[in-house]
Structure formats: structure tokens, C-alpha cells
Amino acid sequence: MLIILDEETLLKAVGDRNVVKKQNATIYDVANRVGVSLATVSRVVNGNKNVRDSTKEKVLKAIDELGYQPNAVARGLASKKSTTIGIVMPDVTNLYYAELTRGINDVANMYHYDVLLTNTDDDPVRDVLAINSLESKQVDGIIFMGNELDQGVRKTIDALNIPVVLAGCVDAQQKLPSVNIDYIDAFYEITASLLRHGHENVALVMGSLDEAINRDYRLAGYTKALNEVGRQVDEKLLFTTGRDYQKTLELAPKVVASGATAMIVYDDVVAVALLNYLHDHHFDLPGQMELVTSNDTNYSIISRPQLTSIAQPKYDIGAVAMRMLTKLMNNEDLKEQAVKLPHTIVQRQTTHELN
Amino acid sequence: MLIILDEETLLKAVGDRNVVKKQNATIYDVANRVGVSLATVSRVVNGNKNVRDSTKEKVLKAIDELGYQPNAVARGLASKKSTTIGIVMPDVTNLYYAELTRGINDVANMYHYDVLLTNTDDDPVRDVLAINSLESKQVDGIIFMGNELDQGVRKTIDALNIPVVLAGCVDAQQKLPSVNIDYIDAFYEITASLLRHGHENVALVMGSLDEAINRDYRLAGYTKALNEVGRQVDEKLLFTTGRDYQKTLELAPKVVASGATAMIVYDDVVAVALLNYLHDHHFDLPGQMELVTSNDTNYSIISRPQLTSIAQPKYDIGAVAMRMLTKLMNNEDLKEQAVKLPHTIVQRQTTHELN
DNA sequence: GCAGTTACTGCAAACGCTTACAATATTTTT
């Protein structure tokens, strides 16, 4: 025997603890209520103009009364679009990436996309896993950030049916659309400026030289400035370290020992560690040591003395990358593949007057 | 006439620019290749044991050869599960929330959930929109963070069929599962300690008193300590401000003018602003002013002098919240609804020896 | 070697929506 309980009875039977929440209405319920077909409801939901105004109103009314919300999953399956994009990034707790993310998020929202976020700690294996997972979730696009575009990652991306834009991430092969500042230029400028100030030994502190962004961009700009005044790169003035406060603290004495009187640092966390080491060892900045950092996050304002920095429009890099992605998802063409946003040098207290 | 092109011809026809990437294989392709039914393939994919080993192997082989990856969207529709959770938070660029997020993310990943991230800037309207959007995307659970659980937000959550856990967010009504430190206790302790040091005027700098977390927790702990030594709260020593560096800089002189000789601050960004104001006005810390902050982010280590802080296990709060959510999504019971993780007071340079 | 179990496997109906295409209304034209 089949027993059918009405909702009220059911509620009583189940008791208070397990209140049966109202089942979400489906498009079918709406259609029934109004006495039209699914297709019509679907049309008004999707803003298709081929619906008589009077019908549209009735449908809208029913939608409101039923509290109907289209099921995005079903929609995704039927339309092959998820209105979701994926972000693959090293680490949200890094302010630099967090600000890029914020830019991406805001623009994504503006275009009604949701954002799936994955932290991969710059591990290529996890990058690939993340991308695959995003693919299976049928995201409409992906924004990739990170120090380096690993071979495996590139292969994975190439095999993808989904548009990808790099943000704050350099593509040595110039194939993928990307948004960055002109790193070569930025590092060239600041190096040249410090050289003009008469520094003999300008140290460069960056990430691993295995990464294109360090080798082919930061170091390249630095080298260019040196060469221009007829000098060679002195390897003793080159330092590499991850974005880690403690580890950098250990690196600091070596940098000091190198005899550098100025240093250019690729990341604020690293720069602050260096700064604090110097501060704690009673160095005079900028008197004994000039210091320029590179990402201009809050850290450079908060530290004392405040850090002179290459300022990247972080939020904008994210925002522009996302904007480009919307175009790609829309099958529009991109005017530029490798967008370079303008950077500035913000003069604060760890350098003398720059020029 | 129907013309069927093989892939090669098609590739030529379409030209290089628009290379047709290999269509993703479906479960159907796998089944065909092996000569079994969809159901069987589905079973092996889902680890159902009712499959003969030999069959399983054949299927696995085909999956590998075809590079088959189950379509998560279709899966979601059929199974009503998305293996995705949502995070609703104020702002990723705030280090406090970023670290919570990282904790959530890591645990989510461990359980093979993906994470949909929304920034709402603590705006209740956007909170509600975000939650609705997540619901339509059929997330299996939601983690909510923020200063305050607005009425409207609560109503939305109550109407949800999806489990929600609060992280670093207090529920005045104690209904929703949450993870926090014991704010009352923490603020009580630190206030008591400063009072023992002989301070007459201890300022409290927090967020809006409209928010339960400030009114019923931070202020409550502070009040309790005062009352315990037979004193009343002096409203002139109470300050409220958002987590904003610049705005706090404007607040700073007022705090100084209040005659406070010690202050307790609810957020690191705010604390650093205050600290820098004092530093820039040649105050001696902790000599003329003792300062305790509350979130123990990188800022408190990076600033000079380093900030004494109430230390929250931020990453763990996120991680535990996510762990609780997995249980709820699994219909398991929670041992505790309102989890309180232990906090500590980290003594640094802006206070004298604490006790 | 046969009934009774148990282990596998397949069938087919969902899941909630989009979207060609077909069908019907309505308006316009002549």
C-alpha cells in the first residue's frame, strides 16, 4: 500500500529538528502555474524578446510567487555554459595575488560570472590537476597566475577547449593572452636610476632563475641598464629566494656581505624582510643602503621607513585580464594578445630622490 | 544529402586558426569502446564494488586511452551534488580573511571539493545575492565570513537547503554552526592584563557597535575586565572604525587626545595605522603608549616595533570550519555547534612584559 | 546437476534546463 503524506503531516512526523524545507520550484512548476510551456518560461528567463508582453508579465509574476530560481547546473548541461570561470593561482594569502584576484572577481561579477578559486602554490602538478578539474566543471574560461608557465601546464592549456588568460604571469612563448607590466622596462629603469646615483654595487633579489619572468625579464632589464653604461652583471650581486619572510631573513646577511649599497627586490614580503633585517641591525636607509621593491602592496606603505617601489596596477591587471577573458568567451577578437599596463615608480623613504 | 567529414578533412576545412580540439569523450564513448553499458562505466568511475575485476580493468584502460573525464555538470544534475562549496566573504585582499580562506581551501581540496569565492564587502545585500547565486549553482555547502550576520542574510540562510558554517563570524543567536576564538575571553584577558599594569585609560578600537561581534563580544570582554576591578566603561575611550589604513590615520589623533596610555585594537591594518601615526609623531612605544592588536597577521611581524597581538589560529579556523562543513554535507552530526579555538597573546614590542 | 544465493550487468527513467523546429496566432498587405 502506498501512503502519501501531505506536507503538514510529514512535518509533524519528522519533527522539528529535521524541518523539510520547501523544495525549490522548477521551470516546470512555473510553466504549469501560468499555463504555458517550458519553452516560454525559459524564454522570459533568458530575456528572449519573442514573448508577448502580457505573457511575460504573467510568467514573471509566477516566478516571483514561486520564488523560482533557475538551476544553474541544469542550465549548464543544456547550454554547455556554466557562467563560471576558474582562477588558478599560487596562494591567496599573498597580497599581490589577492589583489589581482579581487580585480578579476569584481569584473567577473560585473559580467555575472562566478569564480572557482584554486591555490596551487606554484606547483605545476597541482596546476595541471586544477585545470583539469576546472575543465570537468565546465568553466567558460580560466585565468592563470603564477611565477612560471611550466611545460606540462602549457600542454594542458593547449589541449583545452576553454580560453585562458594569464595575469601577472609571463608567457615566454608569447602565445597565450596575458596582462602584465613591462617587467624589462621597469627593472631597466630602476636599475639605470640607481646607477646614475653612483652605486657601484646594485644587488638584484628575485625568484628562481629557472623561471622566465626572472631570467628573461627582471634580470634582462637589470642587465640592459648595466650594459648600457658599459658594465657586466656581477653574479655575486644576484640573489634568489622565495616569497618567504623567514627565509629571506636568513638571506639578508649574505646580501649585505656582497657589498651592495642598493638593492632591487622583486616582492614586498621579501623586501620587508630585508628592510627589517637592516633596520634591526641599525643600518641607515637610504643613507647606507637604498632599497626598491616591486609590488607596491600595503606592506610598502606600512613598513617604516616606507618602501620605494615599482608600482604595478595590480587590481587593474586582474580586471583587464578578466575583461579579456569575457571577450574570448564571447568569441570576440583581442586587439592585443600581450597587454602591458603602465607601471610607475613610487618614491618613498628607502631611496634618495629618484630621477 | 548528409556529408560526414572525418576529423582530418574537417581540420583542413576549418583552417589552422580555428583548430578543432578533440571533443571530450563521454561515458558513452567509453562504454561503447569496451562493449559494456553506461551503468557499468559509471560504476567503475564511482568506485562501486559491484563490478568484476576484469571488467573494471578494461573500463579503466578505455578511460585512460580516451582521456575520459566525467563531466561534473552532468554529474551534478543527476546526483544533486556538485562537489563544490561556496565561500561568502568580505574581501580577499584582507589578510585575515585571506588566511581563513586558505585554510578552507586546503581542507576543501583534501575532500575533493572545489571552491566558489565571492567578495561582498560586508554588504548584506550582496551577501544575499551571493548566497542565492551559490544556491542556484547547487553548491553542497557554504562557508560564510564577515563581521556581522545581518537579519536578511540570516533569513536567506534559514531558507536554504544547504548547510552553512560561519568562520570568524559570530552568530548572536547561536543557531548556526560556527568557528571562532573566544572573543570575550581574549578581550577580557588583554584588558585585565593592561589594567594590572596600572593603566588608567585603556582605549578600545573596534568596528561598528551595531555589529554583535563588537558589541557583545569585544566590548563585553573589555567591560568585564573593567567591572571586575570596580570600574565603568568610559565612552570617551571607545572608538570605532573600518579596516582602512587611511581612515584610521585620521582617527589616530582623537585616540591620542583621549588620554589613553594603552590601546586594544581589533584589526592589524587599523593597528598598524595607529602605530605608524604614533611612530611618525615620535611617540615612544611601549613607553608612552602600549598597543595590542588582534589578528596577528603578517603585519604585526612586519611593523616596527612589532605588534603585540591576540593571536588567532586563522588558518585553523578556516580549516576546522570546512571540516565541519564536510560533516554536515555528509549528514553527520556535529559534536559542537559553536567551536572555539584556542587563542594566545603574542608578546612583541608594543607592550611591556605581559602577565 | 539443481535450487538457492550472490555477483554482475544492462535498461531506462530521471535530473532541470535550452533550443531547433513545428505549429498556431496575430498582424500586415493588397
Place this chain on the structure above:
DNA sequence: AAAAATATTGTAAGCGTTTGCAGTAACTGC
């Protein structure tokens, strides 16, 4: 007022899975 054109609506076939049920194959024990 009929034909033609256009606007509106409905039908039904997917989208790629999961899963209850039923059927078949493979073992058990006697």
C-alpha cells in the same frame, strides 16, 4: 477578406550523468 508575413507559443530531442530495478551469469551447497 484572403494571402503573406510576422510574432508568439509549443513539442520534443537533447545535454552526460546517476541509480533503482530487473535480468543474467556465476557460484554455493547438497
